[in-house]
Amino acid sequence: MVHGRITIDPAVCTGKPCIRGMRFPVARLLGLLAAGETRESILVSYPYLEAEDIEVALHFAADLAEDETLDIAS
Numbered sequence: 767m768v769h770g771r772i773t774i775d776p777a778v779c780t781g782k783p784c785i786r787g788m789r790f791p792v793a794r795l796l797g798l799l800a801a802g803e804t805r806e807s808i809l810v811s812y813p814y815l816e817a818e819d820i821e822v823a824l825h826f827a828a829d830l831a832e833d834e835t836l837d838i839a840s
Contacts, residue, residue: 769829771822783826785819795823 773787783792790812798808805820 769822769826771819772826785815785823788814790815792823792826795820796827799824 771786772783772792773785774781774783775787778784778787779789779791784790785792785795795808795815799805799820803811805817808820809815809817
């Protein structure tokens with residue numbers, strides 16, 4: 767799984783996946799999208815983000831979900 771704009775550094779946000787080494791966790795970006803924010807409104811609110819950051823974050827989440835297997839007890 768390679769996502770060039772996603773960085774993981776123990777010195778930044780305690781090693782959580784972040785956008786381009788900034789203190790902006792991927793989870794925060796995905797949370798904004800899940801809450802109904804549009805890509806355009808995110809880019810206006812966070813001008814240091816780029817459209818490609820959003821695309822890569824979504825692909826990153828999809829890859830993580832694809833690799834995860836949950837054991838659901840009945």
